[in-house]
Amino acid sequence: MTPVTKLSSPQELAEVKQKTLSALETGCTRVLVCGGTGCMANGAPAVMEALQKALDERNVPVRVDLVDDSKEGTVRLGYSGCPGFCQVGPIVRILPSDYFYIKVTPEDAAEIVEKTVQKGEVVDRLLFTDNDGKTYAKRNELPFYRDQVNVVLADSGIIEPGDIRDYIAKDGYKAIAEALFGMTSEAVIAEVTQSGLRGRGGGGFPTGVKWGFTQRVQSPKKYVVCNADEGDPGAFMDESIMEGNPHALLEGMVIAGYAIGADEGYIYVRAEYPLAITRLRTAIAQAEAANLLGDNILGSPFSFHIHIKEGAGAFVCGEETALISSIEGKRGMPRPKPPFPANSGLWGKPTVVNNVETFANVPKIILNGAEWFRSFGVEKSTGTKVFALTGAVVNTGLIEVPMGTTLGDVVFKIGGGIRTGKGFKAVQIGGPSGGCLTTEHIDLPLDYDSLKAAGAMVGSGGLVVMDEDTCMVEVARYFMQFTQKESCGKCVLCREGTKQMLALLEKIVGGEGTLEDIELLEELAVAVRDGSLCGLGKTAPNPVLSTLKYFRDEYLAHVVDKKCPAGECKAFKGYRIIEEKCKGCSLCARKCPVGAISGEPKQPYTIDQETCIKCGVCFDVCRFGAVEK
Amino acid sequence: MEVQQLAQATAASEKESRASRRFEKIQAIVEQYGAAESALIPILQKVQEEYRYLPEEILTFVATALNLPPATVYGVATFYAQFSLEPKGKYIVRVCDGTACHVRKNQTLISTVKEWLGLKEGQSTTEDMRYTLEIVSCIGACALAPAVVINGKVHGQMTPEKVTKALEELEAAEKAEDK
Secondary structure, eight states, X not given: OOSSOOOOSHHHHHHHHHHHXXXXXXXXXXXXXXXXXXXXXXXXXXXXXXXXXXXXXTTOOBOSSSSOTTSTTOEEEEEEOOOSOGGGOSOEEEETTTEEEOSOOGGGHHHIIIIIIHHOOOOGGGSXXXXXXXXXXXXXXXXXXXXXXXXXXXXXXXXXXXXXXXXHXXXXXXXXXXXXXXXXXXXXXXXXXXXXXXXXXXXXXXHHHHHHHHHHSOOSOOEEEEEEOOOSTTOOHHHHHHHHOHHHHHXXXXXXXXXXXXXXXXXXXXXXXXXXXXXXXXXXXHHHHTTSSBSSGGGXXXXXXXXXXXXXXXXXXXXXXXXXXXXXXXXXXXXXXXXOTXXXXXXXXXXXXXXXXXXXXXXXXXXHOHHHHHTSEETTEESEXXXXXXXXXXXXXXXXXXXXXXXXXXXXXXXXXXXXXXXXXXEEESGGGXXXXXXXXXXXXXXXXXXXXXXOOOTTOEEXXXXXXSOHHHHHHHHHHHHHHHOOSOSHHHHHHHHHHHHHHHHHHTTOOOHHHHHHHHHHHHHHHHTOSSHHHHHTTHHHHHHHHHOHHHHHIIIIIOOOTTSOOGGGOOOEEOTTTOOOOOHHHHHOTTOOEEOOTTSOOEEOTTTOOOOOHHHHHOSSXXXXX | OHHHHHHHXXXXXXXHHHHHHHHHHHHHHHHHHOXXXXXXXXXXXXXXXXXXXXXXXXXXXXXXXXXXXXXXXXXXXXXXXXXXXXXXXXXXXEEEOSHHHHHTTTHHHHHHHHHHHTOOTTOOBOXXXXXXXXXXXXXXOGGGOSOEEEXXXXXXXXXXXXXXXXXXXXXXXXXXXXX
8 A cells, every 4th residue: 555655745744634634634534553563462453353343343434545535424443553561452543532541451442432423522430540440541541641742753653654644644744854955964963953852762962962973974875774683581672663654763763864964764674563664664655655765755866765674583682783794694793892883883884773663752852942852851961761660560551751750750650650559679770781770769750871870771762660579580580591691702801701600690690609609699790890892791790790789688688598589489488278268169270280289179288299380370260368479 | 016016016005206396395385495505594494484493304305405515504504593304393483581571580481481381301392292392582573561472463462361262272272173
C-alpha cells in the first residue's frame, strides 16, 4: 500500500496533512487497538478480529482507507502503537472521546461497539479502577499517565504506525520541510546543540556537538547510523518507538543526514524485535513512495536513503565501534577510540551514531525550537526520558517523564508502589552497566549527572523495581552472568575477569563463600573496570560495586551467617510439609512441575528433596499454610 | 547385474542432484543479498532460516562465493548468539531471561521446561530433534514478565502450569495435524 505518492514540495506535504485532518474530523470515531509487542502477545489480534466482526454484524460502515472523506460518520478500526501501560493490555482506545479500555477480551467487542461506538457511552467495567474503587474514563486522568510528560511518546498510541498520513497529520515530516527549505545545516546543528539534547542510549554525549564534529570533517561520503540494538535486558523503549511511531525515527535520521552532509543511513536493529522490523520496513516503503526519503526529498536537492540491518544477537554490538563492524559483516568487536566514528566510522567514513530515542526527539526540536525543549528537564539534562518501569511495581510499562523527576515519584506516583505489598528495597537502573538505588535515593532526581554521582547511570532507561524478597547478591550474579556471556573476548580482563567474578558470586550464593571472596571480588571489579577497552567491560563491575556499597550486609549474611536474608538463594532454602497442618488435599502434588511430592489423599504428603527444584509452587498454592521454607 | 549397477548409478546421481539443488538454493540467497562481505550476516541469517542451523559445508560454500577465507565466515558464525552450528529442533521454546523476567522468577519456568522436555544438563535440543530450549536475554516484553516464546508466539505472565499447558497444546495440535 502506498497511501501517499511523490510529494514534490512542502506545500504538497501540507495539503496531505489538511486532507487527512479534515477526513478524520468529519465525525469519524477511531477505535485503536494497541499493536505493541506486549498487547499483541496478550491477545490484541483476537480483540481486533472480534471488533471487526461486531461492527460488520451491526452494519456499521467501517472505513477501509484512513483518509476517506466520502462517508461521513463512519468508524475507523486500526492498530496503534504502544500507549505504554502494558500491564493492563490489551488496550483499546476510542477517539475523539479518548475512552481508555483495559484488559479487553474478544467478548467485550459487542458491548464496545453498541455502547461506545454507536451511542457514545462509556463501558464502565472496562475502565481502569484504582485501589479505592475509583474509575478513570480517559487516558490522561489515569494515575499512571497523570504525572507523565510525553514528547517522544506523544503520538505513539494515537496514530496508526502503518499509515504515513496519520503521522503527517500530527505535523510529521514538517521538520524535514522546515530544515531543507529554511535552514542551513549549521543552523540545524546549532538548534540541536542549544536544545541540550544528550544521547539517550546511555552515554549522554551532547548530540549537537557530535553532529558538529562529523559535519566539519571533509568527505564525499558520510553515514548516519541508528543504534537500535537495544540489548539491555529490561529496556524496551526503542522497540516501542519503532513499533508505535517509526516515522519519527526516520525523520530524525533524515534531519541528521542533512545536518552532517550524509546521504545514506543504517538502522541496526535487534533480530529479537521482529514486529519493529516489519513496521520499519513498511514505514520506509511509504516514506520512499511519498518522496520523504530517497532522491531529491520533497523536490529539494537533498537525497537520503535508509537501510535496515538486523543484528544477530550480540550485546556488545550496542557499543558504536562494534556495531559498525557488525554492519560491515564482521565479528562485532569494539576497537580503540580515537579515531572516533565522527572521523572514521562505517567503512572508514565519517559517521554519526545515535540511539532511536535521540533521533525521535529531533523533529520535535526543529519544529518547536531549542527553548521549548529546554523547558523540560533540568539545566544539564534537558527534555524528557522514556523509562521502562518493570519488576515489583503495581503499574508496569513505558513511562516518559521530564529529566530530573525524582525516583520516588516514578516508583510510587506513576508505578503505584510495590505490587506485592512488601517493602520497597531497591531499583536497578541502567541494566548490566548500571547500579542500584535504594530507599535513601527516593528524592534523587533522575538525570545524567545525579545518577552518575550516585554510582548508577541512566543507561538506556531500564528501571527494575525490587521488593524485600529480592536478593541483591543474586541480582549482582544475574548481571555478571549476562556480561560474562556477552563479553566479546578481546580484552583479557573483561574476558577472564568477568568469569572469575561470576565464579565468586556463584560461590557466595551457593553458600560456599568466604570473607576473602568478597575482598577478591572488589579487587577484581576495579581491575576489570580499568583494564577494558569498551563500555561493556568498563561498566560490567557496576552492579557488583553498587550492591556491595549499599547491601554489603547481605553479602556478609551469605558468607558469615550462611543465610539469604531475602530467602531467595536456593542453597539456603528447602521446602518441607508440616505434617500437622497438611490436610492431604493433594493440590501441591498436582501442581508440582517435577512430581517431587507424593502421598495418599487425606494423609500428610511429603516432598522428595532429591527431585525438588525448590521452585516454591507448593508454597504458593497451599491453602493451609502447611508448606514451610 | 546390470539392473543393480543401474540402480546404484541412479542413486548416486540422485544424491548428487540433491546436493547441487541444495547449493542452488544457497547460490540464490547469495545472489539476493549480493556477494559482498557486508552481506555475510544477512546471508547466514537466511541460510539458518532455511535449515534451522548452519551446516559446515554451506559455510565453506558461502566463503567461496563471497571470496572470504572460511575462517572469517566461521568466525562470524560463532560470534553471534543467533547462529547455531548444531541442528535445532522443529519447535523453539525461548525462555526470556531479561531482568524483569528474572526478578519475577523465571528460573522455575526454565526448570519446568527442561523437565517437561527431558533435557539433561548442558543439552538444549531433545534427542528426537523436536524441541530446542533457548534462554535469551530480553525479548522486550518486560511488562509481561516472565515471558516465554513458543514457536514465535509470545506468552506473557507465565507460570509453570501455564507453560506446561502451552506445550501440551502444541503436542495436541501436532497430533491432530498428523491425523
